[in-house]
Structures are given as structure tokens and as C-alpha cells.
Amino acid sequence: MTAILRKGRALVAGGAGFLGSHLCEALLEQGMEVICVDNFMSGHLANLEGALTHPKFSYLEADVSAPLPAEVMERHFDEIYNLACPASPPIYQRDPEHTLLTSVLGTHQLLQLAERTGARFLLTSTSEIYGEPLEHPQRETYRGNVNPIGPRACYDEGKRAAETLAFDFERMGRVQVRVVRIFNTYGPRLAPDDGRVVSNLIKQIQGGGSLTIYGDGLQTRSFCFVADMIAGLITMMRYEGEQPGPINLGNPEEVSILELAQRISQLTGVPIDLEFLPRPCDDPHRRRPDITKAKTVLGWQPTVSLDQGLASTISWFKTGSDADPLVTSG
Ligand code: NAD
Ligand code: UDP
Numbered sequence: 001m002t003a004i005l006r007k008g009r010a011l012v013a014g015g016a017g018f019l020g021s022h023l024c025e026a027l028l029e030q031g032m033e034v035i036c037v038d039n040f041m042s043g044h045l046a047n048l049e050g051a052l053t054h055p056k057f058s059y060l061e062a063d064v065s066a067p068l069p070a071e072v073m074e075r076h077f078d079e080i081y082n083l084a085c086p087a088s089p090p091i092y093q094r095d096p097e098h099t100l101l102t103s104v105l106g107t108h109q110l111l112q113l114a115e116r117t118g119a120r121f122l123l124t125s126t127s128e129i130y131g132e133p134l135e136h137p138q139r140e141t142y143r144g145n146v147n148p149i150g151p152r153a154c155y156d157e158g159k160r161a162a163e164t165l166a167f168d169f170e171r172m173g174r175v176q177v178r179v180v181r182i183f184n185t186y187g188p189r190l191a192p193d194d195g196r197v198v199s200n201l202i203k204q205i206q207g208g209g210s211l212t213i214y215g216d217g218l219q220t221r222s223f224c225f226v227a228d229m230i231a232g233l234i235t236m237m238r239y240e241g242e243q244p245g246p247i248n249l250g251n252p253e254e255v256s257i258l259e260l261a262q263r264i265s266q267l268t269g270v271p272i273d274l275e276f277l278p279r280p281c282d283d284p285h286r287r288r289p290d291i292t293k294a295k296t297v298l299g300w301q302p303t304v305s306l307d308q309g310l311a312s313t314i315s316w317f318k319t320g321s322d323a324d325p326l327v328t329s330g
Helices: 018-029 045-052 096-117 153-171 197-206 226-238 257-268 292-298 306-319
Strands: 009-013 033-038 057-061 079-082 120-126 177-182 211-214 220-222 247-249 254-256 274-277
Touching: 009 018, 009 096, 018 033, 018 045, 018 079, 018 226, 033 045, 045 057, 079 096, 079 226, 096 120, 096 153, 120 153, 120 226, 153 177, 177 226, 197 211, 197 257, 197 306, 211 257, 220 257, 226 247, 226 292, 247 292, 254 257, 257 306
Parallel strands: 009 033, 009 079, 033 057, 079 120, 120 177, 177 247, 211 274
Antiparallel strands: 220 254
């Protein structure tokens, strides 16, 4: 991000996670005071290593689906970012009841806090709200094809209900909201045991194992590098027009999972060895964002190619250091 100095205080719920920790650092770099709230279910203190030494950073261990601690409720905030929710399918399916309540109750509590303190509120919704899409690429006007009783529903329907809550608060004039629908994002700090495809494949190739491909590997995703995504989140939060969203944020470069495996093999120089496993239930076949709205409304589009982003991520998995310029240059 270009460092534009900014005063004020931000709350980042889910700030110890993959995206949240990069967001905390970007906001601190801009001069904001940042308070992170996280229950550390899929986030890690190690992600906050850089932020912890910053005088304007603090964190609180708390679950957003339970009443928020007084230390949070009694503070004034200018910006509230809600990223609290596990994003990896195996992790969010471990305790589906908690996942659904995290999205619904967590969003409700944070909206109420935003209303009380006059903060702007940004919800990180997801491309998963489109389910198994019958429209391709997906535009924001598409209403989706989610199985409401399947194993992914705790996440998909939780986010759909969270969007509903956000738009109800906006319509009632109670909170200024911003809603983004994030498409698959990857980069340094993806937890190695997270279970998502990029972290799985890189970890497997570096460990000398076979790459696990679920189904035939012809299903597609469109992968966005983390620095681009963080730039998009902040741009949307600060957007001053009448548009609360939803706005798709993602990289429209669509690849099959087999192609992703090939790219990782080429970049690491390790010959490809595949292990085909059953395809998870309700796993979408195709996914690619139409980002026309992000381009025209926000002037935002991704700048990091898949090969550049994968190279940076591979290097982070090898060294554990994300002192890579791609990480912070949106
Ligand atoms: P992540 O799992 O790394 O981070 C989520 C963070 O939220 C973790 O630190 C976790 O401990 C915390 N959290 C979970 N439940 C909580 C609760 N009840 N109370 C407090 N904290 C809680 O995932 P991520 O990839 O960083 O995703 C961040 C947000 O972006 C999520 O809301 C996710 O739905 C959304 N999103 C991410 C992607 C992606 O590809 N990364 C795609 C679509 C949407
Ligand atoms: N996937 C895979 N091997 C893995 C992990 C995932 O083939 O080790 C597939 C998964 O079935 C899905 C795609 O990769 O089709 C993306 O999965 P991920 O869990 O990263 O994200 P999501 O399904 O939420 O888009």
C-alpha cells in the first residue's frame, strides 16, 4: 500500500489470521492505532510478531460470537473490519455450529459496536455465497446456488446471513457498511496445517510428498495474492461514495487445480507426483470473479501475477520470513 498517514483507531476482528495479520500491519503502517480481537482458533500469535512490537498495536483474546469484553465495548473506533471466521473448509467444518454463529452473532455484535461508536464497518464476505455457480464468471448480481443443508452451509449461509444483517443496518441508517466478497486469496502466513489448496500443495512438495488432488483436479479457482487483497479491503473501507457493496475482490486469472500443481512444481523445480483423493461434498466446480465493479467503483484491480505470488509464498514456506517486498506493496 502507498503509505498515506491516517489518524484514528481500527478494530480488526480475526486479526491474528492470515489476512487479518497483514491488514493489522498495513493499518499500523498508515499511522492508525489497531486493536485486534481474536479467539486464536485458526489464527496464531506468530502472525502478529511484526505488529506486537508496534506501540499503537494491542490484541485481546475474545470470541466474537460471545458478548465482547468491556475493553472493546468502551472504546471509540473509526473503522471496524470483521474478518473473524475460519476460511478453510476442513477447519470451518470441524465445529459447524460455532462457524455459523461466529458469522451471524459476531457480525451482529460488531455492527452494534459500530453503531454505538459511529465507526464504519467492513464485512469480509466470500465467493462461497455463490455456492456451485450457474453463472460464470460471477457478478455481484448473481444470487448464488448454495446447498443450505450441506457441510459447507455453516460457512456459506453464515456469510449470507451476515451480509443480510450488514445491509439491514445500512438501510436503517444505523451503520455505514462496506461488504466485499473475497475470492480465494493466498500468500505468506497461510498456516501450513490450514488445509487450503495452496498451503497443502506447497507444504507437500517441500516435504517430498505427493500432491493431493481432490477429484480429477479440473475444478477451477482464481487465486489472488494477499497484498492485492489487503489493498482492496482498505480501499473499500475508505471509499466515500454511496455504494456499500457487495463488491467482488479477487484475481480473475482462473486455473484448474491440476494447473496450480504444475505451476508449483515448475517454480520449485520438483517433479510433479500426484495423489488423487475423493472430491469433497459440494466443492464448487468453477469460480472466477467478475471484478468490473471493483475496477469502476474503487479503481482497484490486482497487480501480482499468480507466478509472482506463488514464488513469494513458496519462499515464505521455505524460510518463514515474509520480508518480501511483494507482501506489503499492494
Ligand atoms: P484465517 O482462518 O486465517 O483467519 C480467521 C481469523 O479469525 C483467525 O485468526 C481466527 O482465529 C479468527 N476467528 C475465527 N473465529 C473467531 C471467533 N469466533 N472469534 C474471534 N476470532 C475468530 O482466514 P483468512 O483467510 O485470514 O480469512 C479472513 C476472513 O476473510 C474470513 O472472514 C474469511 O471468511 C474471509 N475470506 C477469506 C478468503 C481467503 O481466501 N483467504 C476467501 C473468502 C473470504
Ligand atoms: N483441493 C485439492 N487438494 C488439496 C486441497 C484442496 O485438490 O489438498 C481442492 C479443493 O477440492 C477445491 C480447491 O482445491 O476444489 C480449492 O480448495 P480450498 O480448500 O483451498 O478452497 P475453497 O474450496 O474454499 O475454494
